[in-house]
Amino acid sequence: MSGIICYENVDICYNGSPVIKKVSFSAEKGEILGIAGESGSGKSTLIKAAIGLLGKNGSVTGGKIWYEEKNLLDLNEKELRKICGSEIGMIFQNAGSSFCPIRTVGDQLLEEMKEHRKIKKAEFEDEAAEMLAKFGFQDPKRILKSYPFELSGGMQQRVGVAAAMLLKPKILLADEPTSALDVSIQKQVVEQMKMIREQYGTTILIVTHNIGVIRAMADSMLVLKDGKMEEYGKTQEVLSHPQSDYTKRLLAAIPVLRR
Structure with missing residues (x-):
């Protein structure tokens, strides 16, 4: 199995209880992989494990997570x-x-950038404003001077995506980035994440319970149930010809509008 990021027989436990069992998948450069499943299936745990965000009670007890040949x-x-x-x-x-909540958006983004590179404030403001403009903000300098509570939920989410892209990472892990948004803002975030992939060649792993989001943006998809892989393959193939009974039930649960 190859790719810019690769999970190899990964097991994860919380307080000694297994929550992820022998999960393997990979994503190539510029690929968008959707991870689907009901609440509690282990979707978020799976991506948080890659960057050590499982907390004190969580641990990877088996397998490897490869990134550019580094475990x-x-x-x-x-x-x-x-x-x-x-x-x-x-x-x-x-x-x-x-x-x-008590620091401006700009101060927080500047702190993030200074963790990884030397940059002057004026240079930062130009780069940050340019990135925010890519995400549809007409007045990015005002956004940088704003406090988070002065922004709507949709604006906060778009700022969050822009903040994650400021350093132009090779991989973007997205944990339910559209779940708290209304449908029109969901569409904006999906389009912006697709734009990220096109402009920067970013690999995106997106966790969502929304099959519509996966259908709209993912090249491949992984279906989880109780921490186990139920289905894995190209998105259109999985959605058109699901092999797992669980995947079939998951797809059957999608509401259909009728006249």
Whole structure:
């Protein structure tokens, strides 16, 4: 199995109880992989394991996670910190909760960039404004001067995606980035993430329970149930000809509008 990121027989436990069991998949440069399944299936746990975000109670107990021929699980905290953000970015389900409410958006994004490169404030403001403009903000300089609570939920989410892309990482991990948004804003975020892939060749792993999002943007998809792989393959093939009974039930549960 090859790719810019590759999971090889990964097992994950919380407090000694297994939650991910022998999961293997890979994603190539510029590929979008959708990870689907019901709540509690282990989707978010799977991507958080790559950058050490399982918390004190979680641990990878088996397998390997390869990134450009390095096993991420073998890296120490300092080595992993160097990669996180600059090479592997993360978008959280509720971007607003990842911002400090009493500091401006610009101050927080500048701090993030200074962790990985030397940059003057004026240079940062130009780069940040340019990135925010790519995500549809007409007045990016005002956004940088704003506090998170002054932005709507949709704006916070778009800022979160832009923040993750400031350092132009090779891989973007997206944990339910559209779940808290209304349909029109969901469409904007999906289009912006596709734009990221086209402009930067970014590999994207997106966790979602929304099959419509996967259908709209993912090249391939992985279906999880109780921490086990139920289905894995090209998106259109999986959606058109599901092999697993669970996947069939999952697809059958999608609401259909009728006259």
